[in-house]
Amino acid sequence: MSSSHHHSDQHRRLVLKALLWLTLFGGVCFSAINIMRENWILAVLELSYSFISLYCLLVINRSENLRTLTIIYLVPFFTLMMVILFQPRTSFSVFAWIQTIPIIFYLLLGLRLGLWGSLLFIGIGLFAFSQRFTSDNQVTNILILANLGAAALSVTLFSHIYERSRLRNEQRLTELATTDSLTGLANRMRLADVFEREINHAKRNRTPLALVFLDIDHFKLINDRYGHKAGDKALCHFAQLLSGRLRSGDLFCRLGGEEFAVLLPNTSAEQAATIAHSLCERLAATPLELEGRPLPMTLSAGVASFGEDGELLDELMQVADRRTYSAKRTGRNRVVTEDGHEQPLAAT
Known part of the structure; x- marks a missing residue:
């Protein structure tokens, strides 16, 4: 494994670990809340995903294919998030999680998958919001949806720019560290x-x-x-x-x-x-x-x-x-x- 790839892999492994711990404890807490609210479907889904997070935590240090493990974790994670957004009994405050989608995708999967994953799940999230939030004033509906969409897409754009700049800087530093300055040969x-x-x-x-x-x-x-x-x-x-x-x-x-x-x-x-x-x-x-x-x-x-x-x-x-x-x-x-x-x- 190259130095740049190794450091990037270690960086993403640490980020994934933090997210796994967050979803593990968050899933247990939210499932308990939904049990008290007698929302059994969400309670079971969130508790099940806590066990998935625990499993990923147990195998992450010895997993050789980090990207595959990340995809296995993230796709159900965001799918569960979309299910929650469509539930009529969940609070509108849950739509704030849409802003985290591009940050998580770019940190864990890089430029290409980060972009497509962000656009896909943000699009589904905005559609869920448009279905759940309605008022008598159509202009107000459009303005709220436009603001939410603009905020989410802005975070996506900033995440994309940051990740691209990070990769270029990392590649440049790796090149400097592995190249002889006088001859231009490898060192x-x-x-x-x-x-x-x-x-x-x-x-x-x-x-x-x-x-x-x-x-x-x-x-x-x-x-x-x-x-x-x-x-x-x-x-x-x-x-x-x-x-x-x-x-x-x-x-x-x-x-x-x-x-x-x-x-x-x-x-x-x-x-x-x-x-x-x-x-x-x-x-x-x-x-x-x-x-x-x-x-x-x-x-x-x-x-x-x-x-x-x-x-x-x-x-x-x-x-x-x-x-x-x-x-x-x-x-x-x-x-x-x-x-x-x-x-x-x-x-x-």
């Missing part, structure tokens, strides 16, 4: 998020998954000789150049400094080695233009494979990192796929 946090998704896919479909570490050779010499601005240009050149050689489903990350990683779904260790070799060749064949002169760059790479070298991200990173440094110790500009099996490029 370590994003790698961890995507890795969780990809290992679940690999286990479920029994497909390979590989991780490649990339380290720019002699990067410290570039910084020492040309300065940190040149080093930043070298990093950006590296990121932009190699990004174009990867597939759309691959994840290219900057881990920090001159260290990078590529997560390769549906890729065996042999295929990952081939991709790593192509990246080495691409970089060696395209030097950085610095101060009007070409600056040759090379990289060393280490490959780790899910299952063979570990099942956790940290395990694969340790193996790939170790093999990368093995490549650097044995001459650089080469790919290591197994411990003790260095593969220098043919061109070097």
